[in-house]
Every structure is written in C-alpha cells, then in structure tokens.
Amino acid sequence: MDPARIPVIVGVGDVRSGRAGEPAGPREPLDLITDAARAAIVDSGSPALGCRIDAIHAVKTVSWSYDDLPGLLAARLTLPSPRSSTSPIGGHWPAALLDRIGDDIAAGRSSAALLVGGEAQATMTALRKSGTDPASLGWESAPGGPPAFDPADLGSPAMQRAGLIVPTRVYPLFENRVAHESGLGPGESLTESARMYSAFSELAAKNPVSWTSEVYSAKDIATVGPGNRMVCEPYPLMLNAMPFVDQAAAVLVCSLAVARDHGVPEDRTVYLWGGAGATDPVDILSRNGFGTSAAMTDAVQQALSRAAVDASALDIVDAYSCFPVVPKLLTRTLGLRGDVVPSVTGGHSFFGGPLNSYTLHSIAEVTRRLREDGGTALVHGNGGYLTYQHVVLLASTPHPVGYVGDPEPAQLTAQAPELVAGYEGRAGIVTSTVEYGRDGAPATGFVVAHTPDGRRLAGHTGAEEAAALSAFAHTPARSPIGRSVHVTDRDGVLSLRF
Structure with missing residues (x-):
C-alpha cells in the first residue's frame, strides 16, 4: 500500500464555552471552531503539519450564518487558499465529510485536510432574550449574519398538512412503531430508553467538554415531573436532544506519508478505513414503514461488507442519539447485546447536541480511545428524520487494502402505500x-x-x-x-x- 494514499487521523480537538447552569461570556461559533482547530493541530504533535493543510471542510453552523466559514478559518490559521466546502444541514455530515476526505486522500486529491464544526446556540438564545445584536459584539457579519430559515426544512407539503414538521414530533412516531414491532409495551420501551440514557449521563459526566456533568438514574429519566416535562410521548425532556450548547470540534486528517514526514508517532495515528451512506425518501409519509430505517441498514451493511468486518468484531460503537430510537435502531441493525452502551460521549441529551456537528465530537473521542486501547470502531451519523445515514470505520491498525469507503450515499426508493386525504x-x-x-x-x-x-x-x-x-x-x-x-x-x- 502506498502511504501517500492511506488516510489517517492525526489530530483532534473539541471545546465548550460555559456549561449547563454556568453560562460563559458570549463567543461566536467561529471563535470556538478556531480554538478546536488549533487544538487539533497541536494534538498531532507537529504544529508544522498545519501548514500542509490543503482543504478545509466545515459542517454547516446553524446558530450564526457564515457565507465562507472555511475561508475565515483559513485566514485565522494563516493557511494559503485551501480548497473548501461547507455542508448543508444534517447530522450525518461529519461522518460523510470524513469519508469524503478519506476518498480524496486515497485518490491523491489531498494530502492533509481539516474537518470542523461548531455552534453557539446557548449564547444566541441568551443574546436574543436580552435583545443584544451579536454583530454589535463584533461577530462576523460580512460575510455572514443572523441564521436564515428555509421553510423547506420543515418537511414535505403532506408532512406540513399533518403537522409533522419538527423532530420532537416525528421521532416518537418511529420510536412507538419500533417498540410495537419489537413486542415491547410502552412502559418496557421507556425503561429501555431510560436505562440507555442513564448510562449516557455517566459517560457525559466524565467528559471534560460535555454540557452537563450530573449523573441521572433510569428512574430520574423516566419519571415525568418538574424539570423533566413530557414533550411528545414517550419522550420526556431528558430523552430529547439538548441543542442549546456552545461547543465545537475539529479533526485533522492526512496521508500516512505526511504523518510520517512530520514525525507523528504510530501510536497517535488512527486509520480511516472508510464508510458508507444511504438516503431514504425525504418525505416520511412516502416511506415503506416506521419500524425500521432502510438507509441505516444499507449504510451499515455496505460499510462492514467493504471492510470485510463482522459487527461482532467492533470494539467501539458510537450512535447518533438525538432521540433514543436512533441508537436503538443501530444496536438492532448491528445485532449488539442489549447491555451495550452505543456512545463514547454521552449523547445529545447530556454531552450536548450541537446540531449538525455532534458527530465530530464522537470522532474526536473515538480517536482518543483507539489511541489508548486500540481496536476497531464504527461511528454513525444521522440527518433529517432518519433520512440521511452515514457510518465510518476507524481503527488503530491499517486495513489490509487501505481505504475501502465510498462517500457517495446510496439513494433508496420506497413503495409506500398511497396517501389519502379527506378520508x-x-x-x-x-x-x-x-x-x-x-x-x-x-x-x-x-x-x-x-x-x-x-x-x-x-x-x-x-x-x-x-x-x-x-x-x-x-x-x-x-x-x-x-x-x-x-x-x-x-x-x-x-x-x-x-
């Protein structure tokens, strides 16, 4: 294998500003992302490696708009005109973009790239309540400015007619159907969710950049009451994502040849084997059903098949966890034991859910764990309403044939029942x-x-x-x-x- 065509992660960084109940002074997303990017470069052990970056890919920031966040970041890092891209909205993009970077390195189109993302939604919420314009604080507004809203993000006309326009309403529909098809009553399904999320809270309490530090019991999470109101059955507040956070992350990827040129130790190198993605119909009412995710099944099977790896051989699994049904579906898809905790960070509810960039934090933490303990990991990203799925495989050792991923998602079709109105x-x-x-x-x-x-x-x-x-x-x-x-x-x- 040509070391110049083998993608490896050599640096990771993630940061937070403030914490739940401990607000910090207002900092814009670009500031947090810059800190994370600099931390990732330092984490590589070779600050000079930053000068080799020829591409910057940004996961779209939602809390504040930037017309060219990679360009602003390149200027701060004094990088000369790297290629750049900014993703659309979607929590699958950190995994999908990492796979794209791996493909670029394997094809010789890139030798070192930076993947970044971050949000300051907690700060934005506080500033909005106080009537403060972030631009008056010096936040970048040329180009950029207040976040924009696209009505198309609400869903199809049929979904809007039915009122199925926000995640808190849609994901419970999947949860309840999955429970039904699994033979679980509502109470049993809630118990399963609460046990999983209690374990998530223990992970988050140990993570220095998590938004919360308190450990919650399964009973705490399942019990509706003050501070844990019911949102949409069967999800009380603690089973919903917490997007009002100020967090950012960055991942530095390069070829194995570049890593060796810059003296990155072998035990600090994590191999990007590659991944796979799939997309279900955007309109949930035009899908086959609500008890499975065809896109998730396809993405997982394709990634494992290309790498010739069985799910039982995975040492680490990190699931996107905006709502419990997503990690539940992933563990079922992989055939994992019921006591497996499919997270390394603590999930959106407790670690924090910085909108599109959450999975970047997972990639950072998985990298640290693989450096320490070795093994093979699967990291999962989810976007839309279980619409966009992408997984990547990372390992402490190289794959026998190098990069085996495919960044282009499979576009799945469905044969859904005819939708009737006025019935x-x-x-x-x-x-x-x-x-x-x-x-x-x-x-x-x-x-x-x-x-x-x-x-x-x-x-x-x-x-x-x-x-x-x-x-x-x-x-x-x-x-x-x-x-x-x-x-x-x-x-x-x-x-x-x-």
Missing part, C-alpha cells in the same frame, strides 16, 4: 404520539393510519382528541398502535373514535 371511515393506527403543552396537558395528537384497502392517512388532532388518545394509552397501559379507530380527516385535522 372518513375505519382505519388501523400504524403509529401515533401525543404532544404536551408546557402546562403538562396533552395538546396535539399525531396519527399515521392505514385504511382497510391499504391506503395511508396522516394528520393531527385538537387538544380534546389528544387527551383521549393519551388516556387510551394509559388507562390501562397499552399501545394504541394496531387498534382500529373511526377517522374523519378534515384538511389534516383528525377526529378519532376508538
């Missing part, structure tokens, strides 16, 4: 959830159902119907999934009668 009649509930208001009362129900002739319908309810849907699920404890109801659909607003 009235009997229907079977495929999946559902109930959203609660801040007063602790059911506010809106969301239902996906199928008609007797196999068509699909979706919509949302008013507060009275939401309360009835919730009451059905709790008195006695049972899942409404699979139950037959009478449905009346009036422009996406559903009336239900069990």
Whole structure:
C-alpha cells in the first residue's frame, strides 16, 4: 500500500464555552471552531503539519450564518487558499465529510485536510432574550449574519398538512412503531430508553467538554415531573436532544506519508478505513414503514461488507442519539447485546447536541480511545428524520487494502402505500404520539393510519382528541398502535373514535 494514499487521523480537538447552569461570556461559533482547530493541530504533535493543510471542510453552523466559514478559518490559521466546502444541514455530515476526505486522500486529491464544526446556540438564545445584536459584539457579519430559515426544512407539503414538521414530533412516531414491532409495551420501551440514557449521563459526566456533568438514574429519566416535562410521548425532556450548547470540534486528517514526514508517532495515528451512506425518501409519509430505517441498514451493511468486518468484531460503537430510537435502531441493525452502551460521549441529551456537528465530537473521542486501547470502531451519523445515514470505520491498525469507503450515499426508493386525504371511515393506527403543552396537558395528537384497502392517512388532532388518545394509552397501559379507530380527516385535522 502506498502511504501517500492511506488516510489517517492525526489530530483532534473539541471545546465548550460555559456549561449547563454556568453560562460563559458570549463567543461566536467561529471563535470556538478556531480554538478546536488549533487544538487539533497541536494534538498531532507537529504544529508544522498545519501548514500542509490543503482543504478545509466545515459542517454547516446553524446558530450564526457564515457565507465562507472555511475561508475565515483559513485566514485565522494563516493557511494559503485551501480548497473548501461547507455542508448543508444534517447530522450525518461529519461522518460523510470524513469519508469524503478519506476518498480524496486515497485518490491523491489531498494530502492533509481539516474537518470542523461548531455552534453557539446557548449564547444566541441568551443574546436574543436580552435583545443584544451579536454583530454589535463584533461577530462576523460580512460575510455572514443572523441564521436564515428555509421553510423547506420543515418537511414535505403532506408532512406540513399533518403537522409533522419538527423532530420532537416525528421521532416518537418511529420510536412507538419500533417498540410495537419489537413486542415491547410502552412502559418496557421507556425503561429501555431510560436505562440507555442513564448510562449516557455517566459517560457525559466524565467528559471534560460535555454540557452537563450530573449523573441521572433510569428512574430520574423516566419519571415525568418538574424539570423533566413530557414533550411528545414517550419522550420526556431528558430523552430529547439538548441543542442549546456552545461547543465545537475539529479533526485533522492526512496521508500516512505526511504523518510520517512530520514525525507523528504510530501510536497517535488512527486509520480511516472508510464508510458508507444511504438516503431514504425525504418525505416520511412516502416511506415503506416506521419500524425500521432502510438507509441505516444499507449504510451499515455496505460499510462492514467493504471492510470485510463482522459487527461482532467492533470494539467501539458510537450512535447518533438525538432521540433514543436512533441508537436503538443501530444496536438492532448491528445485532449488539442489549447491555451495550452505543456512545463514547454521552449523547445529545447530556454531552450536548450541537446540531449538525455532534458527530465530530464522537470522532474526536473515538480517536482518543483507539489511541489508548486500540481496536476497531464504527461511528454513525444521522440527518433529517432518519433520512440521511452515514457510518465510518476507524481503527488503530491499517486495513489490509487501505481505504475501502465510498462517500457517495446510496439513494433508496420506497413503495409506500398511497396517501389519502379527506378520508372518513375505519382505519388501523400504524403509529401515533401525543404532544404536551408546557402546562403538562396533552395538546396535539399525531396519527399515521392505514385504511382497510391499504391506503395511508396522516394528520393531527385538537387538544380534546389528544387527551383521549393519551388516556387510551394509559388507562390501562397499552399501545394504541394496531387498534382500529373511526377517522374523519378534515384538511389534516383528525377526529378519532376508538
């Protein structure tokens, strides 16, 4: 194998500013990203290696807009005109971009690249509440400025009609269907989630750049009450991502030849074997079902197959964990034991969920663990509504044939049932959830159902119907999934009668 065509991670850095309950002075995302990038270069053990960087790839920052974040970072690092790119929105991009960098090095298009990302959403929230314009504090605004909003990010017209427009509403639909297909009742599924997230909180408490430092028991996480209100069944607040954080991370990747030229010790070198990605239909209502992720299954199988590795041989698995259903699906896809903790950081709820760049922190921590203990790791990224999936394999030793990844995702199709609007009649509930208001009362129900002739319908309810849907699920404890109801659909607003 040609060392000039073997991609390796040689430096990682991640930082936070402030912490939950301990706010720090306002710092813009670019400042945090610059600190992380400099830390990654220092971590390589060869500051001169930074001068070899010929590409900077940025995961899109959401809390503050930059027209050319890589260019601003290059100026701060005094790098002469590296190639650059900035990703679209999506939590899969850290893994996908790392795979792209590996492909570039393997093809000889690059010899050293920097992958960066970061957010200052905690600071932005505080500044917004105080009426302070970040630009008045000297934040970069030419180019750049306040974050922009694209209505298309809400979802398809059919999803918007049904009210399925934010992650907190959509992911519970997957969770409840997965539990149903796994033969778990609502209580058993919640217990599984709470146990996993309790273990996540223990990991986060040990991580110096995590947003929280408190360890929570499974009972703490599963119990609804002050500070842990129900958001959308079955997820109380502690089972939701925490995006209001100030965190950034950076990863320095180069060829093995460059690493050796700069004296990077072999035990500080982590090999990027490569990965794979897949994309499901963007509209969740046009997918085959809600109990699996075809894209996740495809990405995992392709990555392991190309590397000729069995899931049982993985020493480390880190799952994207915006909501419990995502790591649950990954562990099921990999066939892992139920007691495996699929995280190295502590997940979005406790380590922190810096929007698109969370998985960069996972890559940094996995790199540290592989340096210390050796082995093989799989790092997973998830974007959209379980839409975009990408995994990468990292190891303390080289793969026998070098880089074996493919940064281009497979575009999957589906043969979903026909979506019907304005339906009235009997229907079977495929999946559902109930959203609660801040007063602790059911506010809106969301239902996906199928008609007797196999068509699909979706919509949302008013507060009275939401309360009835919730009451059905709790008195006695049972899942409404699979139950037959009478449905009346009036422009996406559903009336239900069990």
